[in-house]
Amino acid sequence: MATLLYRLGLLSARKPWSVIIAWLLLLGGVSGAAAAFRTPLSSTMTVEGLEFQQTLDTLKREIPDAAGGIGTVVFRTESGRFTPAQQAAVAKAVTDWEALPQVADAIDPFAxxxxxxxxxxxxxxxxxxxxxxxxxxxxxxxxxxxxxxxxxxxxxxxxxxxxxxxxxxxxxxxxxxxxxxxxxxxxxxxxxxxxxxxxxxxxKDTRFVSADGTAAMTQVRFNEEIHSVSPEQRQQVTALEAQLAKTGVKTYFGKELVEDVSSVIGPGEIIGIVIAAIVLMVMLGTLVAAGLPLLMAIGGVALGTGATLALSKVVELNSVTPALGLMIGIAVGIDYALFIVNRHREQLKTGMGRTESIALAVGTAGNAVTFAGMTVFIALAALAVTGIGFLGTMGFAAAGTVACAVLINLTLLPALMSLAGHRMLPRRTWRKHGFNARGESLTDEHPRDAEHADRGWGAIVTRHPRPAIVAGLALVAFLAAPAAGLRLGLPDGGSEPQSSTGYQAYATIGEKFGEGANGPIVAVATLPAGLDELAAKDRQLDVAEALKLNSGLVSVMPAGLSKDGRTAVYQAIPKKGPADQATVDAVHQIREDAPFIKEVTGADVKVTGQTVANIDISQKLADALPPYLLIVVGLSLVLLLMVFRSVVVPLIATGGFLLSLAAAFGGVVAVYQEGTLGSIFGVTNPGAILSFLPILLIGVLFGLAMDYQMFLVSGMRESHVHGEDARRAVRTGFSHAAAVVTAAAIIMVSVFAGFVHAELTMIRPIGFGLALGVLIDAFLIRMTLTPAVMHLLGERAWWMPRWLDRIVPDVDVEGVKLVDKVQGHPHA
Structure with a gap:
């Protein structure tokens, strides 16, 4: 692989304009396809085969009018109580909504x-x-x-x-x-x-106008499920806000009506990229060298996101899908380019020719980048094994963006580095290493910095390995402690920014109508056959009264009966909010009581609706978490066994990944579930953690953790292979990679942290978890615990049975054999 990449880098460096033109044509074609075939993104997450979906399908078939998506609208008056004129204005708005072709019906709250x-x-x-x-x-x-x-x-x-x-x-x-x-x-x-x-x-406990007469609530029911209603159709509903404001009525629209999933990047993300640019400029010293990683990241994201949006014509995409691809694509795109650029710059400092240096950088650092990209790709693509459609699509889309980032760094980057020429290093660096500004040698002596291995953080850690290990594990334990209380769910209006209309609607409903009114449970009962009209209604009420016995429900209101009297639908209002554990318990209780209700009434009861959907999907994702983690851990051990030719190093690396994962989970739970430091991170209503966040965090963090492991420990292995003592090799390898890994980690953390205040609130905890996970993994696990443990183990860290060494493929990720071959002194 290293030789093949060397030749690819050589070709790109020799024919840069051909490569650049080919990439411009490809990016133009993908951008055109995205513009032509893009369809609106969905904010709903469905999982086929779950009970709530089957019940919803039954409802669509038997009572179509009751199966459409619901948008909640809240009215508040600025004059104490609603005046007759204001009530008339609301009634007029309801009539206007019902006139819209996409609306099945709307409720006049006052009537x-x-x-x-x-x-x-x-x-x-x-x-x-x-x-x-x-x-x-x-x-x-x-x-x-x-x-x-x-x-x-x-x-x-x-x-x-x-x-x-x-x-x-x-x-x-x-x-x-x-x-x-x-x-x-x-x-x-x-x-x-x-x-x-x-x-x-x-x-008697059901209200559409608050008891104090200051707020009213209505529901706009659409002909289709809410995620199938286009943004333009939703805007026709929200457009009446100005009309109502003229009469002194303040209107708040529920999250499902106003959620904007079109904005993928906002100010926070831009700030993250700016910080990344500053780090690159400080590290690399020239505008050209610093600009190349950013350009590669933007190009890779443009290609990956463009292809994803173009596929939205044939595959339903969740709103998080392009945002996740953007987040990961920018981070890995910058990091991968930085590793290759750094290798090229280090080789230029030794007097190596520009073209040869580019080819060798692609063959060595590019080989490691390819392998690192493969780990991220496999971990993300493995989301398909969860059996959850939208998560598998999300994983493949993000994996595709990572593949684009790797491809663009292996081809376009060497072409641009060739055109950049001597500008890859600042003039002061050329002079320091004995060259003029064009890279021409002024002296045959090139300063060596071997003594650098005995300075810095790596030297400190290896001099005091035991205290470093104890302190590191104590910090991880402190951060990971809240993870024990992890509870999964899907976001509701309470997770929106406090100033948003979605949050205001959610908060007003909770205050005036009870928390549970934000997340009604839809129950569907199949009644016995052969009942006349009154008998069917009587049985419908029997079921409602049986449901009302559930201690987690405030009220149960019959909401419809099919023409044949066989299917009855109910709206049950829980005592707590949709993401509260008490509501989850109430849903489970209904299901547990279903056999008893059938025995008493002869009716088969099932539940559906958005609240139940969120609960079922979260449970499905929670069930998929252990096997997915097992797959990732197994993959980690196998890949690292091939890379490092050691049994112990993969165990250290995988154990470190689990530690950083636990710390990231703990931080997310503390902030987004328990509300710790909530004011700093914009958490106004702590609640259950985004249900698919743990799986995404495992997949992405695994790949990134293996990146840092590879670039740090492969340097240690390279030094050891070339004859250094195992403990000395730890310091040497650390000193070679520490600077670039530090810069890469700071960039990665900055990019991910930019999403902590993203326009799309669903992505915020993902950004926080990844930023914290990378911070812990890079600086605590890879740059503190790993060198400390490996220094303690010494030669034992590289132990591998001979029989295993014979059957495990030698992937030579660090490109040692290629370097020896190019430099003309093959290593025995």
């Missing part, structure tokens, strides 16, 4: 609340009317009985005969039938009244 408030009075009036009708019917029955006795008596006495008797009895029969019809009607009225009373009892 609906009035109906709910009057329902109890109407049932009381109905009770009085039934009692009056009952009295009249009894009087009529008594009168009929009296008449029947008179006719029978007259007939016995012979006072009524023939036609007169026939007419009298016919009249009595008609009266009897009329009374029987009246009795049947009365009994039906009693049944309907009983149903109404039960309905009122179930909905």
């Amino acid at each position: 609906t609340q009035k109906q709910l408030d009057e329902a109890q009075r109407k049932t009381a009036d109905g009770q009085k009317q039934l009692e009056a009708s009952e009295s009249k019917l009894r009087a009529a029955e008594a009168e009929l009985a009296k008449g029947q006795g008179q006719v029978d008596g007259a007939a016995r006495l012979g006072l009524l005969k023939g036609q007169q008797l026939t007419d009298a009895r016919a009249k009595l029969a008609a009266s009897t039938k009329q009374l029987a019809d009246g009795r049947a009607q009365l009994e039906r009225g009693k049944r309907e009244l009983a149903l109404g009373q039960r309905q009122v009892a179930l909905t």
